[in-house]
Amino acid sequence: MLEQKSKEEVRRLKKELKVKEQRLKKSEQELAYLQGSYGRLNLKAEILQVVSRAINSAYFDLGKLLEFIMDLGLRVVRVEAGSLLLLDEESKELRFSVAKGERGDQVKKFKLKLGEGIAGWVAKTGKPEVVLDVNKSPHFKREISRLIGFPTYSVLCVPLKVRKKIIGVIEMINKKGKKPFSKEDKELLTVLANQAAIALENAELFRKAEEKIRDLTTLSEVSTLIASSLDENIVLENIMNLTTQLMKAEGSSLMLINEKTGNLEFVVTKGEKKEEVKKVKLKLGEGIAGWVAKEGQPLLIPDAYKDPRFSPKVDKDTGFKTKSILCVPLEVKDKVIGVAEVLNRLDGKPFEERDVELFSSFANQMAVAIENAKLYRDLRELFLSTVKSLAAAIDAKSPYTRKHSEKVAEYALAIAKELKLSSEEQEIVHLSGLLHDVGKIGIDEKLLNKQGRLTDEEYAQIKEHPAIGAEIIEPIGPLKAIIPGVRSHQERYDGRGYPDGLAGEKIPLTARILAVADTFDAMTSDRPYRDKFADEIAQREIENCAGTQFDPQVARAFLRAYKKGEVVKKYVING
Amino acid sequence: MLEQKSKEEVRRLKKELKVKEQRLKKSEQELAYLQGSYGRLNLKAEILQVVSRAINSAYFDLGKLLEFIMDLGLRVVRVEAGSLLLLDEESKELRFSVAKGERGDQVKKFKLKLGEGIAGWVAKTGKPEVVLDVNKSPHFKREISRLIGFPTYSVLCVPLKVRKKIIGVIEMINKKGKKPFSKEDKELLTVLANQAAIALENAELFRKAEEKIRDLTTLSEVSTLIASSLDENIVLENIMNLTTQLMKAEGSSLMLINEKTGNLEFVVTKGEKKEEVKKVKLKLGEGIAGWVAKEGQPLLIPDAYKDPRFSPKVDKDTGFKTKSILCVPLEVKDKVIGVAEVLNRLDGKPFEERDVELFSSFANQMAVAIENAKLYRDLRELFLSTVKSLAAAIDAKSPYTRKHSEKVAEYALAIAKELKLSSEEQEIVHLSGLLHDVGKIGIDEKLLNKQGRLTDEEYAQIKEHPAIGAEIIEPIGPLKAIIPGVRSHQERYDGRGYPDGLAGEKIPLTARILAVADTFDAMTSDRPYRDKFADEIAQREIENCAGTQFDPQVARAFLRAYKKGEVVKKYVING
Structure with missing residues (x-):
């Protein structure tokens, strides 16, 4: 009875023990499975968090970001080599942006077309590829592997996709320890790729925005400059x-x-x-x-x-x-x-x-x-041609002085250039030349054209024209700078000229220049009382009068300019 | 012996059973714990993924993104109300950007200073706060809760931080079912907040870049306009x-x-x-x-x-x-x-x-x-004052015509305005007035100043001045438009004028205007052979000659302008 009882107890206990053992086994299996899942999930969460932080810490620096993504990929899937290829939108080619592993540097020179190689195929279809043996893949492109001398056995390649747009791929080559790529490898790399694609797209958007800001800033600067x-x-x-x-x-x-x-x-x-x-x-x-x-x-x-x-x-x-x-x-x-x-x-x-x-x-x-x-040039030309026309109208009071002012202005300008005056000073000299005889508006034509000798009274009247000219210019504020030339163009370097009897450097430079130009044109033009001189004679006369009638420096400058052919450009003298 | 054996067996079995039971219990506990952890981790991973996708799908639309983050927060922690507050960098105030729950709309009008209320405290310290009973919190700001009539019991508040910079907080109020906030709630909301902060900062950076692009684009447009x-x-x-x-x-x-x-x-x-x-x-x-x-x-x-x-x-x-x-x-x-x-x-x-x-x-x-x-105005003024000075110099050939051209130009301009001519036409009329007598450059002063009657020959000489004037202007390309006025200002409406004997509308309008202006100035100035007329007499004369000497429309326009005081502005006539 007791024995019987004991036996039953043993049986019961054995049965119970078996049940517990089964439950324990099941529980421990579940635990092991869950631990595995937990580990994977933890890695996934880490990837997600780390990539997000990467977007953050790399700001929007595309280069840094690409390196970071690749390094993370190599932590997730342990392989011999890996690369990240971006798709160029214009050329539709995949370019190696990052390549890690033994021959990483050499692979960078290659480009892949859409559909070409495993990477090209993934970029085309947008679906991940696990290739356990490249020899069995219809897409594997043996060439690159051979050219860089890096034997490829297995490949895991996932697309970088944003809003259904494929922007590139991540490609992992040869899992370490000759192991096959697992479902888990594919899953984790896909999580990484999805996050990375967003980060890359954001970096690209931001890069474009910054590029546009740079463009527009340069535009604003250059616009100010050209205006x-x-x-x-x-x-x-x-x-x-x-x-x-x-x-x-x-x-x-x-x-x-x-x-x-x-x-x-x-x-x-x-x-x-x-x-x-x-x-x-x-x-x-x-x-x-x-x-x-x-x-x-x-x-x-x-x-x-x-x-x-x-x-x-x-x-x-x-x-x-x-x-x-x-x-x-x-x-x-x-x-x-x-x-x-x-x-x-x-x-x-x-x-x-x-x-x-x-x-x-x-x-x-x-x-x-x-x-x-x-518009500014047109207005300037209007001003100059009006001044020229009116000066010509004054010159036309005597048939002997036709175009005189324009010619004097040209000769004077040539001297100013030879003296290396600034362009503002050259302009003043030119304008002074055009207007130097403006005072003749008020002089009787008959005097200007008189064939015989002028009486003292007549000569005195003619000698008034430089002062009258200066008075006419006087009210024109911006032409203040030409008054000295107009008023003093009949002065002589030795002090024997008019109206003020100035001498030497006391005569304004413009006036000393005009004196040479004026005399040269007068000598090379017909006059009521004589025919025009030949150029050579006129030149010699200028040379002879240097130091008496003319400032010697100005006279020499004229002669140099004449020899260079700079004086007579528009008007062929004696011709 | 057998019994003894059985008893030992039972003891052994019981012991074994106890060990198994303990192991089972431990395993099941671990399993339960791990399941809990797995659930939390899974939610965390989901948050990470979903927020990343949110950054993506909401592009860089800040409003959408804020709403999305808040909704996700309410899924993670089940509460009665929740809000997201952003820190204004300038004013250092927290503003309610999103507020969900019964009185969400009303809370939006409030602002919190840094350190003010639980949200302000979290924004200041950068550390999450779990307040199970607001009555025991030194930071709780009862006022808002009372004012909007929404009783607050418990609060969970976490900071939004990017690179140690606090950009705002997420605040959750009253966990549903009067439960206390758990450690898990805090952890998950923190994960959400960390991801959200990055997304918000990116959105802000992108918004600023886009704003700058808009600014610079407008700048480019307005710069072109003002130039x-x-x-x-x-x-x-x-x-x-x-x-x-x-x-x-x-x-x-x-x-x-x-x-x-x-x-x-x-x-x-x-x-x-x-x-x-x-x-x-x-x-x-x-x-x-x-x-x-x-x-x-x-x-x-x-x-x-x-x-x-x-x-x-x-x-x-x-x-x-x-x-x-x-x-x-x-x-x-x-x-x-x-x-x-x-x-x-x-x-x-x-x-x-x-x-x-x-x-x-x-x-x-x-x-x-x-x-x-x-610069353009200066050049224009130089041109006009030069023309005026030269015209004045021509007028000055006779003391009787001092300032004649400038006055005629002013009167003619007044008529042109009265006739509502375009501003370009007004300019032409004004300039034609200034230069209408330019042909007098070539006329002998003695004739212009002669006291007695002119001989036929002398008169014929004077009558040449309009044609000479037109010839002087002719080479000045841009002044082509003023030639008709200069040439024809001595024509009469009845055809009895000179130099071409034109009549009526055949006389260019500018010339018809100048005829009135010229005659009015001549009548109101002294002449060698008569004193000037009073204004009233001159006006009556213009009126009388409308239709014979003058175009009646132009004459009437002159009289209207005169009555308005538009003719005599600069020159006080007879005064």
């Missing part, structure tokens, strides 16, 4: 220097429509072969520039030789090799006045939309600056 | 309209240094009370503007009344309430020519560093545009 002159030559020179700088281009040119011929003419051009380019003229509608001028639309040509509008004429003439062209119209009040063109981006890539926007904005500023300089 | 005129009035008008637009300010003004007095004078001003402001003049160094002009440095004043340099004089005179001021110097070739100022940002905030940069860039463009307009 800050009304001198056409300086404006055009500035435009060309700043265009290549702003647009980062090999060459640039500016063509304006010639209002008479209607043709586009090169005005300035920068880059190699600039002189040859300048000779080219294009009809409206001819070539890229002609098309832009006719249509009033910007034109972006990624590859010039593939565009039917491209005329290889300029290239042929100049030996320049045009690749990419961006050409924009210059418009003033909705009228096209010309085009601006940049050729070949310095980085070798074709121009893109962003460049069109930037260059078009700059073109607006160019057009305004060119138009302003033109 | 696109050389007319000083248009330039200044454009500057003022575009300044408030670009800078988003309540008012703006432009002050230029008067070269004579050295004072700063308001040139244009925009905003309320603009007329009053214009009267104010400032010495160099006086007030904000005076300081900027003197130092050549920009000045940003967040609160004008707290700055000792601020002079409340203008505010007193105008009734304007200046809050924030940004004032920048206008420089041309390193010389300060004036200052530009904007007052009170439209959004009520003070101006900031970013505004200084933008406004300084614009100031460079303004200075260039103002300088160009000034």
Whole structure:
């Protein structure tokens, strides 16, 4: 009975023990499984957190970020080599942005097309690939592996995707210890890739924004620079220097429509072969520039030789090799006045939309600056030609002094240049020459044209003209600087001139210059009482009178300028 | 023996069973614990992933992102109400950006200082707070809870931190089911907050970049606009309209240094009370503007009344309430020519560093545009005063015609205005008036001044002057438009004038206008052979000759202009 009881107890206990053992086994299995899952999940959480922190700590530095992502990938999946390839949107090629492992540096020179190799295939399909044996993969591209001398056995490759757009791939090669890639490897690398893709896209967006800020800041600076002159030559020179700088281009040119011929003419051009380019003229509608001028639309040509509008004429003439062209119209009040063109981006890539926007904005500023300089030049020319016409009308009171003022102004300008006076001083000398005889408005024509000797009274009347001239100029504030020349152009270096009997350096320099110019023109023109002298005689006379009638330095400057052919440019004397 | 054996077996089994039971218990405990941890870790991983995806899907839209983060927070910690507060860097105040729950809308009007309330405390210390009973917290701010009628029991608040910088807090109120907040709640909300802070900071960085792009794009547009005129009035008008637009300010003004007095004078001003402001003049160094002009440095004043340099004089005179001021110097070739100022940002905030940069860039463009307009005006004035002086010199050949040309030009301009001719036509009329007698350069003074009757021959000589004048003007291309007036100003409406005997509308309009102006001045001036007429008689004569000597429309326009006092402005006739 007791024994029986004991036996039952043993059986019960054994049964219970078996149940407990089974439960324990199950529990421990579950625990082991969960521990594994927990470990994986923990790694996943770590990846997520670390990548987020990476976005943060690397700010928006793409280079740092790429390195960081790759290093993290190598921690997650232990492999012999790994690389990160980014897809170039324009060329649709995958480029090695980071490559780690023994031959990492050498692989960087390769590019893959979409669909080419395992990486290209993943980039094309957007689906991860686990290749346990590359010999069995239809996509494996043995070439690269062979060329860099790095034997490849197995590959794990996952896409970098953002909003369904594939921006690249992460590729892991040869799991360490010749193990096969696991499902877990694929899962973790995918988590990393998803996070990384977002970070990369953000970095790219931010890079683009910063690039645009840089562009616009440069635009603002160069716009201020080109607007800050009304001198056409300086404006055009500035435009060309700043265009290549702003647009980062090999060459640039500016063509304006010639209002008479209607043709586009090169005005300035920068880059190699600039002189040859300048000779080219294009009809409206001819070539890229002609098309832009006719249509009033910007034109972006990624590859010039593939565009039917491209005329290889300029290239042929100049030996320049045009690749990419961006050409924009210059418009003033909705009228096209010309085009601006940049050729070949310095980085070798074709121009893109962003460049069109930037260059078009700059073109607006160019057009305004060119138009302003033109208006200023027109007004200046109006002023000068009015002064010339009125001076000529005064000269015309006597047939013997026709064009006298204009000629004196030219000769005086040549002397001023020879004396290396500043351009402002040259301008004063020129204007003083044009107006030196303005006082003759009030002198009787009969006196000016009298054939015989003048009476003392008549001569006294004529001698009034420099003072009258100075009085006429006097109310014109900005012409104050020309009064000394007008008033004193009849003074002599030895003090025997009029109206004030000044001598030597007391005579204003402009007046000493005008004295030489005036006398030379008088001697080489007919007079009522004598025929004109030959140039050689006039020159000798100037030479002889240096130190008495004339300032010797000025006289010598005149003779030097004459020898160089600088004096007689417009008017052929004695001819 | 057997029994003894059985008993031992039972003891052994029991012992074994106990060991197994203990192991099982331990294993199951571990399993339960791990399951809990796994659940939490899983939620954490989900938060990490979801927030990352959120950054992605919400792009950089701050509003969307804030809503998303809050919603996710409410999923993680189940509470009655929750809010997200962001720290304003300038004011150091926490503002409710999102508030969810029953009284969410009402809480939004409140602001918290750093250290104020539990949220303010967390923002100050950067450490999370779990408050199980708000009555026991020294930081709880009962007021808000009472004011919006929402009883608060418990609070969980965590900081939003990026690179040690606190940008705000997430605050959760009253855990559902009156449960206390757990360690897990705090941990998960912290994970969320860390991720969210990165996302928010990125969104903010991106927002700033986009704002800057917008600013610079507007800058480029307005710069082109202000550069696109050389007319000083248009330039200044454009500057003022575009300044408030670009800078988003309540008012703006432009002050230029008067070269004579050295004072700063308001040139244009925009905003309320603009007329009053214009009267104010400032010495160099006086007030904000005076300081900027003197130092050549920009000045940003967040609160004008707290700055000792601020002079409340203008505010007193105008009734304007200046809050924030940004004032920048206008420089041309390193010389300060004036200052530009904007007052009170439209959004009520003070101006900031970013505004200084933008406004300084614009100031460079303004200075260039103002300088160009000034150079153009100076050249125009030089041209006009030269023409006036030469015309006056011609008039001076006869004492009877002193200032004749200038007066005729003024009268003719008054008629042109009365006839509502365009400003270009008015300019032509004015210039034609100045030069109408230019042909008299070639006429003998004695004839012009002869006291008795002229012989037929002498009269014929005088009658040549309009044709000679036209010939003098002819070579001046841009003055082509004034030739008709100069040549035909002696024609009569009835065809009995000279040199071409034109009649009626065949006589160019400018010439018909000059005929009236010329005759009026001749009648109201002394002549060798008669004294001048009284104005009334001259007017009656013009009236009488309408239709014979004069175009009746032009004559009537003259009489109307005379009655309005528009004819005699500069020259007091008969006085």
